[in-house]
Amino acid sequence: MRCEHFRELISAYIERSIAPPLAAKMDEHAAECASCRAELEGVRELWQMMAEAKRVEPPVSLHSRIMQEVYASVPAAPAPRWWELAWRPRFAFAVAAVLALLALVVWSYNTQSNAIALSVVSGGGSPVSPVAVSTLPTRFEPFLTDDGDLRWMLKMNASHPTSVEVVAGAQAVWSGSVAQETTAVLPAVPQGTVLDVRVVWDGSNVLRAWLPAEISQEQRKPVLVLKQRSIEETLAHIARAYGVPLVLVGETDPLTRVNLESTGVALDEMLTRLAEKLDLQISRAEDGTTVLTAR
Ligand SMILES: [Zn+2]
Secondary structure (H helix, E strand, C coil): CCHHHHHHCHHHHHHCCCCHHHHHHHHHHHHHCHHHHHHHHHHHHHHHHHHHHCCCCCCHHHHHHHHHHHHHHCCCCCCCCHHHHCCCHHHHHHHHHHHHHHHHHHHHHHHHCCCEEEEEECCCCCCEECCCCCCCCEEEEEEECCCCCEEEEEEECCCCCEEEEEEECCEEEEEEEECCCEEEECCCCCCCCEEEEEEEECCCEEEEEEEECCCCCCCCCCCEEEEEECHHHHHHHHHHHHCCCEEEECEECCCCEEEEEECCCCHHHHHHHHHHHHCEEEEECCCCCEEEEEC
């Protein structure tokens, strides 16, 4: 692929509206061409900034002030084409002024409100597809081994015999038919990580859980910066950073990307904002575990 072709397609590529084979060619080109890669990153950052800027209510006068600034700087005649304009010093200044104002709006939004900026780039479909049948009753319970290490067990129950498969990390942990309370002990979680658990029942319904190596006793407000992460990676990070188990009912869309910057907010607020963006419902199980469900 040639650089010009790559650059023409950058927007469509970021939007993921191009065919997978072409996207693969672009991946390849971006991997080997530093200048196109830089261009791509630049456009991505700008988009992200603009996506964030849309979230605030700017003062009514802001738009007209920006436009005045732009018009004042653009030479009246002859009408040049916009890409020629971009290289004229005065217009370049106006563009810089607009970007600076945008940056200011983003900045004030970030610092004034609850110190969390979140954007989701949809992969096309719904971020989390709901399960087809009613939820399999499951519970994740921590326990301490004789050595004092924290481990997790999964308790499952079903009103009628239900085929279940449990995978933790990359390891198949349990499979069989559940018709009464059944316990599966999950593998140890290495320090500082989370155990990624996947429970599939009736062949197609998925429940995910991210279980931390340690449960935080105090209310943490960790700083988080995540860029272009999948929903799974995002939830895993939150579970680890806050030291809480998180459960998600439904299958995540692998193409959806999350950008998250938080200078420290309480868990409830973090989850409320995320649930809003990903169209999830939050509920709290009896044991306090947070359960996110696709609407
Ligand atoms: Zn190139």
